[in-house]
Amino acid sequence: MKKFDYVLQDANGIHARPAGLLVTEAKKYESKVTVRKDGKESPADSIIGLMGLGAKKGDRLQVEVSGPDEEKAAADLELFFREKM
Secondary structure, three states: EEEEEEEEEOOOOOOOOHHHHHHHHHOOOEEEEEEEEEOEEEEEHHHHHHHHHHOOOOOEEEEEOOOOHHHHHHHHHHHHHHHOO
16 A cells, blocks of 8 residues: 655645546556545545545645555656646
8 A cells, every 4th residue: 555645736626627637547547546635535536526525725635545556556646646736
């Protein structure tokens, strides 16, 4: 299992566009990806779940990656977050 934290930079938080991009990215991997914020959690392949986190700019997200390709998935997703979220 791999984990990383990320402080959300997108001025609008996690809304439909970045949630959709994250779903597409997460589905590239066999590993299960979970995003947590303030005790709530969502699978990264659920656009509704991600938007339901209510994440705003400045919120700290915890991302957990578990599965056969977790090393690559976690590294790629951490880069994705920095570039797109």
